[in-house]
């Protein structure tokens with residue numbers, strides 16, 4: 001069966017996106033999803049995302065890592081899905097959609113998407129790192145000389161090590177650049193490599209830097225190898241709410257492929 005796919009990228013985190021409102025895609029075909037995400041034998045992407053109908057919101061987003069397995073929330077993917085929904089004419093400037101971690105609000109102007117992330121009530125603080133879940137699990141660790149940091153090897157060791165084990169965690173390395181501005185590099189679970197940016201990851205970094213008292217504003221700029229993202233949030237005794245991930249999302253090309 002031939003399927004039409006759209007290739008999107010959000011600050012270099014890239015995705016194969018398919019309009020699956022007719023439910024034609026066999027979602028259990030992990031092998032095929034992984035083949036399509038392969039950068040040599042397939043289209044190439046960090047993730048594969050299906051857009052489906054949802055009776056209580058504008059659409060539903062189903063996210064798979066490039067290993068072919070369905071996974072937790074993808075922030076950059078959610079920004080790309082908002083752009084895709086506008087391209088399809090499902091929405092105009094505002095959206096509400098369901099993802100695995102619940103309902104998300106979003107808005108789009110030109111190519112900039114604002115995506116509301118789930119509230120975060122728990123940030124675990126350890127000697128050398130922090131751990132929090134922003135829709136996906138994230139280990140956050142401050143490093144120096146981030147440009148030369150061995151993200152893949154150090155990230156993989158942490159991701160597969162204790163306490164994360166087989167389920168794992170995404171791993172973000174961060175270096176402060178200036179007031180409220182940080183450089184971030186991410187090792188992504190399920191991609192098992194560094195990605196050029198990670199939306200739930202930079203969101204985790206922004207909240208972690210607030211928790212560590214490293215910022216003076218509730219709006220943070222995150223510089224990733226794939227581009228610049230912003231995170232805005234409010235905080236109270238219950239934790240973090242009104243959390244927004246802001247950045248560009250772009251359709252790169254459209255294609256057809258045998259499923």
Ligand SMILES: N[C@H](CCC[C@H](N)C(=O)O)C(=O)O
Pocket residue numbers: 013065071072073074075076077136137170188189190191195197198199200201
């Ligand atoms: N790239 C995604 C993260 C996907 C999470 C996935 N790697 C997992 O936790 O299994 C983002 O922009 O938030």
